[in-house]
Amino acid sequence: MTQPSFPAPTAAAVDRRLVTVIVNPSAGRGRALRLLDGVRTELDRWAADVRVAPTRDLAHAGRLAAEATAQGRVVAALGGDGLAGAVAGAVARAGGLLAVLPGGRGNDFARGLGLSADPRRVAAELAGFQERRVDLPEVGGRPYLGIASVGFDSDVQVIANRTRLLRGRHVYTYAALRAVAAWRPARFTVAIDDGPPEVLHGWTVAAANAAYYGGGMRFAPDADLADGLLDIVLISRTSRLTFLALFPRVFTGRHVHTRHVRVLRGKRLHIGADRPFAVYADGDPLADLPAEIVVRPDALRLLVPPRRS
Template identity: 35%
Template sequence: MTRPPRRLVVAVNPAASFGRNRAVGAAVVERLVHEGYEVSMLREANFELLRREAESAFEQGTDGVVVVGGDGMVSLGVNLLARTGVPLGIVAAGTGNDLARGLGLPHDDPAAATEALVEALGRPPRPIDAGLIRRGELRTWFACVVSTGFDAVVNERANRMTRPRGASRYTLALVRELATFRPRTYTLTIDGVPRVQRAMLVSVANNPSLGGGMRIVPHADLADGRLDVFIVHPLSRAGLLAVFPKVFAGEHTGHPAVEFLQAERVRIEADDIVAYADGERIGQLPIDVEIAPGAVSVFA
């Protein structure tokens, strides 16, 4: 029988959702202390300092790590906890909150997310898959989606923008990139089988959505032991612009330019493309991606 968690580390991104949810971290800690948990709260001036403090706190021992913020904080948690057996809790307070969406957690109400966490702490944690990216010597875990192509270029632009604040940044960045983006030539190796492919984008998903609810692979399952490869074949700018609104609702699956594949391992090669995973910059291709079934436990 699993011992209920008593000691928790709570890592807070004070800049989550551009600072609009600055008070959420303290409220989460207050709620957990009221429930009788021993809580260590981490809040640093920048993400790198927070990551280091989280690693140090984890090494000192804990029954769980709770992240307060968006998918960047989820990335921190997943990279800290994958294959350790220590569960991850999520209080969604960021811009995208896509893993929270995939887990069926509140994603637009931090108070409700806090109550959902408290409830989940009383139950056995839930195992989900995680993806592992290899790029040279770099190893990065992800929970949601690896983007390589038009979606990654949009992410790169959106991360450079300071306005507008919120998910609409991604939409505006998308419209701006449409003017100049052209299909790329990819070499894909899917479970050992190579193919050369012209495409607008190639994404590898563990979770249905990215970018604040864009349901790029609506049928993706967080616990099926498989990766879902999403390919958009070459389209005109008008064609791409017509497809993307359907993606938000997951209504693009029957489009003739869209292809879905399942795999356990994927290698992606292309010139002049940067990969992103859960909104975090990985670097230039090539990358190798593989699924790790049940690698992360979550309070959900």
């Protein structure tokens, strides 16, 4: 099995009064761009120097993040989960410091941090945030922040990414209901850490670093950003009617207490299947099966709200 694609980072010197906002102009169907002026106004109230760097694609976002870190600046990702994940990888490699400003469609990673859905409010409060070391997983060598999943979720994500008339939770619920009709159970081969492979006939295999995906679905309710482990969620075969009856529970996390769902933990996961699937994470396809997912403990310096006593 392969190893993580980059070594443990050394913390770079960062001046928190210097901020580079990397923005995806198309995130949330232009929502991030519409809110950009307000975000910058709030940052200007406390930061000494604020720069805006529009990105063309995820690879470009990574280069911008590396450049900003090399200049000793905080990197603030204004967009969706996909942008935040791509920027996180570049920031971690350079030992920099990341802030997440929710400007996309789902904003699930920001939701898990307890951030406001309004990036202007987050920008205003950012000066009081604390630095925390968190884990950073990667699939096929590509980093992500939230949940990587494959199988039924792959089909759902394809439909969701093509949908333009709905937002947030609604688009993923719509996509899931559409995908159920055409779904046939898959045969997955799963190996965790150095354990033997096991076969799962069912719906989905997921590796979670954070709790939420799909616009508010609490898919891995006990996932911890800083425990050095992936929460591996396995959904076994059920009838379509049973699956639909259980589906509402995913929004509260109660689905993990049913006999059709198992949650295991490990540092490394290898997945194969009996037919082609893409592994999706943070809304984007990151790798094709077979694939390996690994977690890098404490790899990312992240700004988070102060912990409440």
